[in-house]
Amino acid sequence: MRPVSSFYYWWLSCGEHTSVFCKMNSGLRRRLKKQCIKNISALLREELITLLEEEVGKGKRIWTRKWLRDRSVTGASALLLQQLRLEDPSEYRMALRVTTENFDELLSLVHSKIQRNDTLMRDALPAKIKLEVTLSFLATGMSYRSLSHFYRVSKPSISVFIPEVCRAIYEALKQFIKVPNAEEWKNIETGFKTRWNFPLCYGSIDGKHVPIKAPPSSGSLYFNYKKTSSIVLLAVADHDYCFSYIDVGACGSASDGGVFKNSSIYRKLENNLLPNNGVIVGDAAFPLKTYLMKPYPGVNLSTEEKVFNYRLSRARRIIENAFGILVSRFRVLEKPIQTNLEAVDAIVCACCALHNWLRKTTTSYITATCVDVEDEEGNFLPGSWRSQIHALQSIANQGSNHSPRIAREKRELYKNMFMNEGSVPWQLRSIH
Template sequence: MTHDNEQFFKYTRMTVHQFEKLHNLVRARLTKSSNRRPLSLEHRLVVTIFYLAHGGSMQLTAWSFYVSKSTVSVIIRETCQVIWDVLSKIYLQPPTTEIWENKAMEFNQRWNLPNCIGAMDGKHIMIQCPKKSGSQYFNYKKTFSIILMAICDANYSFTLADVGPFGSQSDGGVFKESAFGQAMDNNELRIPCDKSLPGTDTSFPYFVAADEAFPLKRYIMRPYPGIKLTQKQQIFNYRLSRARRVVENTFGILVSRWRIFRTNIIAEVGTIERIVCATLCLHNFLKNEDSIAQPSYCPENYVGTYDRDGNVISGEWRKNYESQMHDLGRTGSNRSASSVVNLRNTLADYLVSTEGEVEWQYSHVNRGKF
């Protein structure tokens, strides 16, 4: 199969070169000593990648590789842990202040939103009801789940992620209780100090772009609520939505490439958490290793883009998208401090000013009004 690059990619979601690099990275941690002859490193890695890439049950994977289901279960649990331990230190490290500044610069260059360090969203990951768990994982969709929350950068890579809260936990408490929600509240993420909006002397904090499910905070910008909005508010919502589509595309790529997320994951909760963490790292690894000249994991037409008039052009990942990731409900209160509301108004003012406007925003929000 390694002689057929196209089939190898369909099988593993990576090129032969990328697989060899991944194998070299995890080799030391996957090496085993045993009285019995263990399965080779390559064999165990391929079993895990196949399971993540194509989904289905561990029993089906066991039949595909002529090994027992219990063996597959152990292989997947151990290999996913190794992938996380090794790759997270390289491809999912908490950013430094300098890296946050670079991510904000990329967001402004690509998505015309200054001081934005990322786009944030949360998902319910559907699982089989864990044994003796009662209603702990039973969510508002009347299914069982754990929760994944993530921040993505302008290039569709995950920057921060938090995996594991019970699906039954009220969405209103999810962000507040999440690891990076608390880290943000406590100013522990090394986010840079306030910086002037481009072309002005107006100081403004760095922030993440989020949808209406998240609370409005000094470091989170969410849309104006309601229907009867002023033109300025509509433009703010439109410009914010352009940035927020980055995280939608990132989750879309993840689910399209790693089809384990297309069905309820059948495994112990601890193993499921390892599976999710491993796929996040593999996503970042492959995005980073994609050939600039000829990307394979995420080609140019794979993600949604905008034309010159600001219209959305859907990405190819939507054709292969069938997700068991459900959106979160409201993760916080709508009631915000007046100082935070004023911050949002300040950014909205900037986006319609000479320094912050883009030529196509007015035609976009006024479309259909005449």
């Protein structure tokens, strides 16, 4: 049993002197009060120190596990990644999807947003490790627990800072995903015309279901037509596999009609976003508009209609390849993301921003073999991404089959042009 403290004995003795204290003059009483308070403070301090020493001695609480405290010596950041950075830069790029130079640049862009201050209780986790953990997560889709063991960072900390770092990445790189200016529109149109033989085309549009873990009590809100839970990523790609527009977060169940019509790009397209009366191209899921060309439906098509569909599919293949490269580089998108919805949105946006940034600033992000190509005779050669991943599910029909007459007439103009002055030598071979 704990011994009775000296403070307790002092308190018992106070009653014996009460009558004497009352008979003293006021000045003497004030001096005595001050002395008593001083004595009480000293006794309480001594008592508190004794209690703390006893609690520490019991050893019941460990602030940080020992294997986590060894992070700076045995964690992946200190050992493996440092060795790869010095000895094998190509494997470093495979591990984090960025070169060492890319990493250093990205760290300088996000450092001030993700670095916290040290406290009296512990040192803050370095921004460098936060970025390494986040890039590993995006590149592999590794579980938080596996990341915790690999980097020696606690799982609760990882679950907090990964969404924060993803938001910081998107904020730092969002300038690489923007509606093109006049000069950029011109470059995109030239690219589609010379590389994909589709004049006055300013982009390729598609939407994909990003698999997620259904939120609690969400019912069928995120349950899509493929009977999985998802959010929708709607995007427009330019001629060079970069996203010029993204819309993230629509519910998977909304795919039957609302995703495109409720997006901001729809309103801009309706208000003449594209220059020179140009178009973007999409698959059969999208409505036929004066600014959006889609294939002729059905199977009993004329030769002219088949040629148009073939030529449109070549241009539309850009967005399909952009999505394929995105998922092959950032495997977190390949399987259900096990986070809350706000974090999912941040993760998807960060992946898209990194995709554009790396495509525009490095030559190694997309190689000649990883995208679909056609040889000189028009034979289709699939990109390597098709054999590496499970492609994201496409969204369902985004409009009715009833299209404006002026839109149908515009498609007819393209059809006739592709059979005359705009024809390519291999197109008839490619439709049979």
